[in-house]
Amino acid sequence: MRKTDASVGIWDTIWGFFASVRLTIILLLSLAATSIIGTFIPQNKQPMEYLQAFGEFGYRLLSALDFFDMYRSWWFRLLIILLVLNIIICSIERLASIGKILFVKKPQFRPGRFQKVKTRWTFDDERSPEKLHDLYAPVLKRKFGYTQTKTTDEGTYLFAEKWRWTRIGVYIVHFSIVVLLLGSLVGSIFGFEGFVNIPENETVDTIFLRQTGQSLKLPFAIRCDDFDVSFYANGAPKEFRSSLTVLENGQMALQKDIVVNDPLRYRGINVFQSSYGKMAPEDRHRHVEPPEEVELKVTEKATGRSLTRKVAIGTQFDLPGGSGQVKIAGFQEALTFGGQNLGPGLLVEISSPQGQAEQVLLPLHFPNFDKMRGGAFLFTILGQKTRDFKPEEEAERYYTGLQVTKDPGVPVVYTGFVSMIVGFIITFFMSHQTVCVILTAKGGQTHVAVTGIADRNKLGMERKTEQLSVRLQSL
Amino acid sequence: MSSSHILSIVTFVYGLAAFLYLFECVFKKPSAGRMATVVAILGLVGNTAGIILRWVESYRMGIGHAPLSNLYESLVFFAWCIVLLHLFVEWKYKNRIIGLIGSFLAVGALAYASLKPSQIQPLIPALKSNWLIAHVFTCFIGYASFAIAFGISLLYLLRRFGGPAILERLPSDRLMDELTHQLVMFGFLFLSAGIITGAVWANSAWGRYWGWDPKETWSLVTWFVYATLLHARFMRGWHGNRIAILSIVGFLAVLFTYFGVNYLPGLHSYGAMGQ
Numbered sequence: 001m002r003k004t005d006a007s008v009g010i011w012d013t014i015w016g017f018f019a020s021v022r023l024t025i026i027l028l029l030s031l032a033a034t035s036i037i038g039t040f041i042p043q044n045k046q047p048m049e050y051l052q053a054f055g056e057f058g059y060r061l062l063s064a065l066d067f068f069d070m071y072r073s074w075w076f077r078l079l080i081i082l083l084v085l086n087i088i089i090c091s092i093e094r095l096a097s098i099g100k101i102l103f104v105k106k107p108q109f110r111p112g113r114f115q116k117v118k119t120r121w122t123f124d125d126e127r128s129p130e131k132l133h134d135l136y137a138p139v140l141k142r143k144f145g146y147t148q149t150k151t152t153d154e155g156t157y158l159f160a161e162k163w164r165w166t167r168i169g170v171y172i173v174h175f176s177i178v179v180l181l182l183g184s185l186v187g188s189i190f191g192f193e194g195f196v197n198i199p200e201n202e203t204v205d206t207i208f209l210r211q212t213g214q215s216l217k218l219p220f221a222i223r224c225d226d227f228d229v230s231f232y233a234n235g236a237p238k239e240f241r242s243s244l245t246v247l248e249n250g251q252m253a254l255q256k257d258i259v260v261n262d263p264l265r266y267r268g269i270n271v272f273q274s275s276y277g278k279m280a281p282e283d284r285h286r287h288v289e290p291p292e293e294v295e296l297k298v299t300e301k302a303t304g305r306s307l308t309r310k311v312a313i314g315t316q317f318d319l320p321g322g323s324g325q326v327k328i329a330g331f332q333e334a335l336t337f338g339g340q341n342l343g344p345g346l347l348v349e350i351s352s353p354q355g356q357a358e359q360v361l362l363p364l365h366f367p368n369f370d371k372m373r374g375g376a377f378l379f380t381i382l383g384q385k386t387r388d389f390k391p392e393e394e395a396e397r398y399y400t401g402l403q404v405t406k407d408p409g410v411p412v413v414y415t416g417f418v419s420m421i422v423g424f425i426i427t428f429f430m431s432h433q434t435v436c437v438i439l440t441a442k443g444g445q446t447h448v449a450v451t452g453i454a455d456r457n458k459l460g461m462e463r464k465t466e467q468l469s470v471r472l473q474s475l
Numbered sequence: 476m477s478s479s480h481i482l483s484i485v486t487f488v489y490g491l492a493a494f495l496y497l498f499e500c501v502f503k504k505p506s507a508g509r510m511a512t513v514v515a516i517l518g519l520v521g522n523t524a525g526i527i528l529r530w531v532e533s534y535r536m537g538i539g540h541a542p543l544s545n546l547y548e549s550l551v552f553f554a555w556c557i558v559l560l561h562l563f564v565e566w567k568y569k570n571r572i573i574g575l576i577g578s579f580l581a582v583g584a585l586a587y588a589s590l591k592p593s594q595i596q597p598l599i600p601a602l603k604s605n606w607l608i609a610h611v612f613t614c615f616i617g618y619a620s621f622a623i624a625f626g627i628s629l630l631y632l633l634r635r636f637g638g639p640a641i642l643e644r645l646p647s648d649r650l651m652d653e654l655t656h657q658l659v660m661f662g663f664l665f666l667s668a669g670i671i672t673g674a675v676w677a678n679s680a681w682g683r684y685w686g687w688d689p690k691e692t693w694s695l696v697t698w699f700v701y702a703t704l705l706h707a708r709f710m711r712g713w714h715g716n717r718i719a720i721l722s723i724v725g726f727l728a729v730l731f732t733y734f735g736v737n738y739l740p741g742l743h744s745y746g747a748m749g750q
């Protein structure tokens with residue numbers, strides 16, 4: 001028996017701890033104080049940056065306390081969990097009494113409560129209490145909706161009340177906070193937040209998660225058909241626009257131009273315009289012009305006779321010794337030899353008088369390349385005159401930076417938002433108001449006293465009862 | 476006449492109203508008080524005209540947008556909210572103490588605005604959203620409400636702790652306490668609506684409704700402070716001094732959210748950290 005008593009004691013203590021408003025105040029202030037820390041210590045940076053700022057010891061200490069990712073730390077989450085327990089247990093605690101107040105068939109009014117109200121408005125009237133009662137009752141009924149009369153030895157009590165239900169306002173507010181946090185929990189479990197850069201005309205189906213940097217494959221692919229950035233006259237950016245196509249199993253599923261503030265949404269995944277950039281020049285396809293003139297030396301290996309000539313594309317001339325003809329047949333941006341890219345080069349054709357032809361490659365960057373061929377004639381490049389390099393006015397190529405998120409908790413969170421605002425309006429600007437008009441016969445006259453009670457905004461209630469007494473007096 | 480001309484004139488009109496409110500308070504001259512109210516209303520009309528004209532000017536420049544996009548514009552709107560609210564409370568409570576505080580705060584906001592660049596600038600892409608208007612609107616109504624509550628709390632504490640005798644002319648402790656409470660509730664509703672519209676906007680622009688960036692976090696800190704005040708009062712019956720102190724702390728948090736956050740180590744001023 002003793003044991004059970006002790007355990008009941010412990011549970012009572014724990015329950016009492018969570019049912020106290022002192023805990024609420026402590027938790028709210030602790031959350032305020034700790035939230036500030038994360039605004040002075042930038043969150044989720046590289047360790048190097050922290051080491052520079054705080055030194056080795058400071059870094060280790062702060063890192064052990066999770067101050068570099070504090071909004072996800074165990075202790076910050078603990079504060080939030082305590083807050084939720086606090087709200088829930090307080091609500092349960094009060095549910096029974098609030099239920100009794102809310103769900104009554106016939107409200108009970110105790111004259112004693114109204115006798116205690118300090119501020120009361122009084123006047124005398126010549127008419128009888130009964131007559132006044134019949135006069136006042138409809139007015140109160142119209143203003144408040146519910147009236148009740150109670151007659152005692154001391155006099156007639158005319159009660160009226162309205163907005164009893166507004167007592168649940170606070171519970172709506174508290175409930176909305178729980179809903180909000182639930183929604184964010186759903187988001188953190190079932191959602192993700194990632195990013196991806198897509199160059200124009202390219203298709204991507206894998207993104208990178210912000211928190212971990214891990215890659216994630218999407219159930220569809222995104223193609224960036226076009227990216228445009230426009231600027232105002234002062235140079236500030238005006239609009240970023242990406243034309244995106246969603247491809248599902250290679251089929252076009254959706255096409256949309258997105259701008260900041262107007263995302264693409266598909267299958268619960270949202271794609272937002274977040275940044276952009278130009279492709280690095282190395283990645284750009286570069287155009288190489290043929291040289292204007294190349295100085296070639298041709299040597300007949302057998303005799304050692306050679307000739308030197310300046311040639312261009314299309315030039316033809318005789319081989320030394322007249323044993324055949326050479327034609328500079330063409331130019332290639334990138335010669336390949338044995339799978340290797342040799343860069344730009346000339347294509348040369350040698351034809352013998354017998355009509356046999358041979359093709360020779362002359363990479364411009366390797367003047368003695370032809371030695372390797374081991375032919376009867378050796379071609380050497382002595383010099384070349386390139387054209388003035390004019391990069392073609394090629395359209396600049398951009399990539400678009402996209403934020404890709406999924407958060408199934410959003411509808412839950414938004415429900416919390418709406419109910420919170422509704423709850424506030426009820427809690428702050430409405431109250432359960434009861435008035436009591438006391439009619440007592442006194443020496444042929446009737447003494448009228450008007451008092452009122454509200455569960456909130458007492459001063460407002462005083463003004464209200466004053467206005468009411470003025471109104472009643474004028475009847 | 477350009478909108479910034481009008482708005483600098485409005486600063487002086489509010490200044491005159493503040494002077495008249497003070498005159499009434501010191502010399503107990505109701506006629507000065509009535510004049511003060513009329514002048515404050517005129518100032519509000521001018522303030523409204525200035526804001527509308529600025530809106531029109533931005534359209535004439537081909538970069539039309541609501542004038543709520545930079546510090547100057549937000550301060551002008553802040554002054555507008557303060558005076559609108561003070562006139563409303565003055566009318567509701569038939570008490571001019573609010574006017575004294577409101578017009579002084581409005582002069583302060585507009586004077587500070589006049590030090591800031593007032594050119595109309597085009598909107599950067601992230602600000603092109605109707606949620607921006609809803610967000611700024613609700614936040615600043617909240618801030619204005621907290622600002623007036625702060626003024627009342629300050630005077631309240633001054634009187635409690637032996638301020639000049641003139642403070643005896645202010646309304647009763649009970650009324651000042653009640654006004655603080657009402658204004659904090661009103662402000663709290665709008666602050667919450669401001670945080671919510673901000674979250675919805677962030678979700679439509681960046682796909683996340685909450686990111687713990689310093690501005691968001693500070694608005695939440697402010698929210699926690701005022702939530703503490705409300706619970707202390709609702710449930711533990713705090714009154715007077717302690718509520719006044721919380722209301723002042725809350726408004727300091729508002730000021731930090733509004734101005735201070737820009738000085739925090741952010742992405743760009745990281746190097747200054749820890750020194």
Ligand code: HEM
Pocket residue numbers: 019020021024083084086087090091094170173174177424427702705706709710
């Ligand atoms: C942020 C987390 C919050 C927590 C942990 C919290 C907790 C509590 C607790 C424990 C109580 C006392 C028990 C009860 O009456 O149920 C209470 C009462 C109250 N709370 Fe909150 N609350 C929170 C937010 C809010 C907010 C944002 C408001 C804004 C209006 C609010 C308004 C109230 C009111 C008006 C009462 C008094 C209830 C009454 O008169 O019966 N609460 N709160």
